[in-house]
Amino acid sequence: MLGFASNATIDVLAQLGVLILLFQVGLESTVRDMVKVGLPSVTVAVLGVVTPFALGWSVGALLMPEHSRYAHAFLGATLTATSVGITARVLGDLGKSRSAEARVILGAAVVDDVLGLVILAIVGGTIRAADLGQRMAFGAVAGILVKAVVFLGGALTLGVVVSPRMFWLASRLRGRGVLLATALVFCFALSYLASAIGLAPIVGAYAAGLILEDVHWRDFTERGEHQLEELIEPVATLLVPVFFVLMGLRVELAAFARPDILGLAAALTLAAVLGKQACSLGAFGGLDRLSVGIGMIPRGEVGLIFAGIGLTLTLGGERIVDPGVFSAVVIMVIVTTMATPPLLKWSLSRGSRGESSGESARR
Amino acid sequence: MLGFASNATIDVLAQLGVLILLFQVGLESTVRDMVKVGLPSVTVAVLGVVTPFALGWSVGALLMPEHSRYAHAFLGATLTATSVGITARVLGDLGKSRSAEARVILGAAVVDDVLGLVILAIVGGTIRAADLGQRMAFGAVAGILVKAVVFLGGALTLGVVVSPRMFWLASRLRGRGVLLATALVFCFALSYLASAIGLAPIVGAYAAGLILEDVHWRDFTERGEHQLEELIEPVATLLVPVFFVLMGLRVELAAFARPDILGLAAALTLAAVLGKQACSLGAFGGLDRLSVGIGMIPRGEVGLIFAGIGLTLTLGGERIVDPGVFSAVVIMVIVTTMATPPLLKWSLSRGSRGESSGESARR
Secondary structure, eight states: OHHHHTOHHHHHHHHHHHHHHHHHHHHTSOHHHHHHOOHHHHHHHHHHHHHHHHHHHHHHHHHOTTSOHHHHHHHHHHTTOOOTHHHHHHHHHTTOTTSHHHHHHHHHHHHHHHHHHHHHHHHHHHHHHHHTTOOOOHHHHHHHHHHHHHHHHHHHHHHHHHHHHHHHHHHTSOSTTHHHHHHHHHHHHHHHHHHHTTSOHHHHHHHHHHHOOGGGGHHHHTTTOOOHHHHHHHHHHHHHHHHHHHHHHTSOGGGGGOHHHHHHHHHHHHHHHHHHHTHHHHOOSSOOHHHHHHHTOOOHHHHHHHHHHHHHOEETTEESSOHHHHHHHHHHHHHHHHHHHHHHHHHHHSTTHHHHHHHHHOO | OHHHHTOHHHHHHHHHHHHHHHHHHHHTSOHHHHHHOOHHHHHHHHHHHHHHHHHHHHHHHHHOTTSOHHHHHHHHHHTTOOOTHHHHHHHHHTTOTTSHHHHHHHHHHHHHHHHHHHHHHHHHHHHHHHHTTOOOOHHHHHHHHHHHHHHHHHHHHHHHHHHHHHHHHHHHSOSTTHHHHHHHHHHHHHHHHHHHTTSOHHHHHHHHHHHOOGGGGHHHHHTTOOOHHHHHHHHHHHHHHHHHHHHHHTSOGGGGGOHHHHHHHHHHHHHHHHHHHTHHHHOOSSOOHHHHHHHTOOOHHHHHHHHHHHHHOEETTEESSOHHHHHHHHHHHHHHHHHHHHHHHHHHHSTTHHHHHHHHHOO
16 A cells, blocks of 8 residues: 555656646635625634644644644645535535525635645745755745745636637637637646745636636637536546545554554644634624634645645755654644534524524624 | 657646546446447458458568568557547438448447457567567467456456446445545446556556446435436546547657658558458448548547557667657548548548448348
8 A cells, every 4th residue: 555655657647637726616616706705704714724723733833842843834734725515514504505694604715725725835935945955934924925936826817818709719619629628728837826826826727817817718618518527527536535545645544553643633623623713703693603703623635735835845854844744734633524524414404593694683 | 849748747647548448438338339339330340450450560570671560560550440430420411320220330330449459469579578588479479468368358247247236336425526436436446457457557447448338326325416427527538638639749740751751641540541441341231431441440539549559669779659650640540530420521422321221230
């Protein structure tokens, strides 16, 4: 089994799988959605990124004093990203997809994804710079922040102009698979660009997904072709599981018997849950704060992706995320993802506060 | 550009692409279709495999006397496979998809694919054995033939029993992507099995495609899911072009200026065209023989796949297919594929023989 964990073929497919996964996550929302996001979503997202980051960093500093502060910062970064797919499904099952809480959570998730990717860029970039002997200077951090913001800002503003024209041009080409091929080229091109300027390729894949919108390929769907989401799904079915299996292979089962790792996992899980409860402070305007906070708990795939990137970063020969820490992060991801549905059902069913607050918040 | 031609990532994706491609080719027909194939199709297929094989071998022996007879035999093998996709499209465009000629050609193509894969197995296996110092003994060739026949026979008979049960079991699993995942597991499992017993993995992928039939996943389509063919198409859109681009990268552009390579390409093309005209001798019963022969001309992807495999085979350190010979094969594939549509249109439009012979052959 160890052979598989370092097999080049598996690695290539898993890396492609992560790009496709983030592209899919991005496709679920549009730049327009992001611009229209309400103030409650923004405050929820910002608090829900800053607090877990600080808490995760503190957990690292307290429980892993032997690791560098870069490793502590990275641990904080893995706690920032929310993966609200599971929350969206629970809300849908309970018929609350259109409640005010749902809109705030889903809006916050978009902002959260972007902020998480920016933090990953800063922490990852700083670690890479430090590994080359540069100090964690304010200037370097600011430089990476500027790069990430310029990349995302530039990609999103240029993208919404370029994308409709690109698909219009592509729609002149008859033949099978043109829509999917064009979209994949766009996704891989932005991933490459992100990687070329020193950001994680997933930043580009996510930006590509955000930019693309159904209306851009109306020329294709009007002549009876499938929607892009339907076309990307089979590609994801092939590639995405390879990523999850690879992450699973990299977990050391022995770690589950080590008290220090289990303790770290418990502390991380607590930091993740409490950190996202800080979100509720941002959910003003009569919203069901507890439900918003619980809805933001799951870390899911994005936490795994961050941890997987950490496995590949080194600082002076020391791995930023070692297999033990990685296993603790995986436990945290599993617990937060599995605990959310029952917690959310419980919090939404306390009286019928969900509905009434939903009404009052619809201003 | 040379970097790409030996890049591990590209190679992994191209190899997966070939498996998906052959799986798709197999999906176009079923084991039942193959069993029901009429005698004219079988005689057309056998003549259309044996004659090009012999002609290709002779071209090799005449024009490349410095290469071993193994290389000559391999050259013959690359001429055997017919890729009737382009023929099917031309017949469809002319509204002749249901003519007797079309049925014979499409039936022959299935038999032809199987025979071509068996020949590839024998020639490839013999070369591998010879490279290990064994002589091209009758026993060894017979052994590989038996292995290929047992594998195909076993896979096809067991497969049609196992496949419906496998999909029935899988249909109990709710969740996204189950149909595609089950089909891909089946395809990759048979490819692995073929490779494990020393056959080319594509033999397994093709067999898997032949075995699977729409009725096997009725449980999925009845609840509104897409057909497997629709699900596999986006996967092919991503992976198959990588294979074609890789084959293109491996062509030496300088070869187009070498008279010996151009001469070899011309001789191979002639052998390919004349060899398939021998098919027409098998098309008895009032069929339009010329059209059947022309319809069998294109070599397409299967010829490329065979040549690509040849690039990886060595005998005593000498490559079985060197870049020059590979380029000649690619030229032959391009010419036979591009020449077929106009030739077929011309031959089918000579009077209205197509229809009348179609009537007389419908016995």
